[in-house]
Amino acid sequence: MVGMTEQRVASATRDIHADAATIFELIADPSRQPEWDGMDNLVAAAPGQRVHAVGDVFVMAIHLGTERNNRIVEFDEGRRIAWRPSEPGRAEPGHLWRWELEPVGDGVTRVTHTYDWTELTDENRMGRARRTTSERLMRSIERLAALAEGRPLPAGD
Numbered sequence: 001m002v003g004m005t006e007q008r009v010a011s012a013t014r015d016i017h018a019d020a021a022t023i024f025e026l027i028a029d030p031s032r033q034p035e036w037d038g039m040d041n042l043v044a045a046a047p048g049q050r051v052h053a054v055g056d057v058f059v060m061a062i063h064l065g066t067e068r069n070n071r072i073v074e075f076d077e078g079r080r081i082a083w084r085p086s087e088p089g090r091a092e093p094g095h096l097w098r099w100e101l102e103p104v105g106d107g108v109t110r111v112t113h114t115y116d117w118t119e120l121t122d123e124n125r126m127g128r129a130r131r132t133t134s135e136r137l138m139r140s141i142e143r144l145a146a147l148a149e150g151r152p153l154p155a156g157d
Contacts, residue, residue: 008129011114012137018148020101020109024078026147027099030058030070036147038139039132051081059088074098094119095129111144113137 016023026032030045041062049058056072067088073096074082082098095117102110115137117129139154146153 008118008120009114009116010132010134010137011112012134012141013110013112014138014141014145015104015108015110016141016145016148017108018145019107020078020103023101023109023111023144023148024081024099026144028052028081030060032147033060035153036140036143038141038143039136051075051083052077058083060085070097093122093125095125111141113141 026036028051030049030051031047034042034044043061043063045058045060051058051072052075054072054075056075058070058072060068060070062068068085069088070083070085071092072081072083074080078101080098080100082096084092084094084096086092095115096119098112098114098116100112100114102112104110115129115132117125117132120126120129142154145151
């Protein structure tokens with residue numbers, strides 16, 4: 001529709017019955033990320049890349065048969081982590097993945113997962129960005145919840 005602004009931020013939120021430290025460890029250790037990836041994109045990351053601060057970079061192999069450098073741009077241990085992916089040796093195309101954790105009760109943490117592509121400029125990535133919906137982000141949260149709560153991964157995986 002003419003005049004409509006395209007929504008370029010997708011987000012999903014769910015309470016997980018685990019403490020924030022347990023959940024954060026699954027996110028901040030890139031070698032664990034393929035276990036909970038609901039986007040069917042991540043293949044593997046070498047161990048020993050645990051993130052500790054803004055400016056850290058971890059390398060992830062993705063299903064396209066390539067690697068991505070992921071530069072940490074937001075970091076608060078146990079509470080918030082965000083990164084900007086890019087192809088090795090190339091400029092960041094302008095999208096961001098963010099996880100926010102908020103303790104809301106005894107052993108319960110509210111987890112919000114956000115994909116922000118407001119600054120994305122690479123036309124080749126626009127289609128995939130548009131397919132990154134709140135529902136797809138929730139799939140990652142559901143998988144993360146199963147791991148953090150010690151349950152089997154959701155059916156269909």
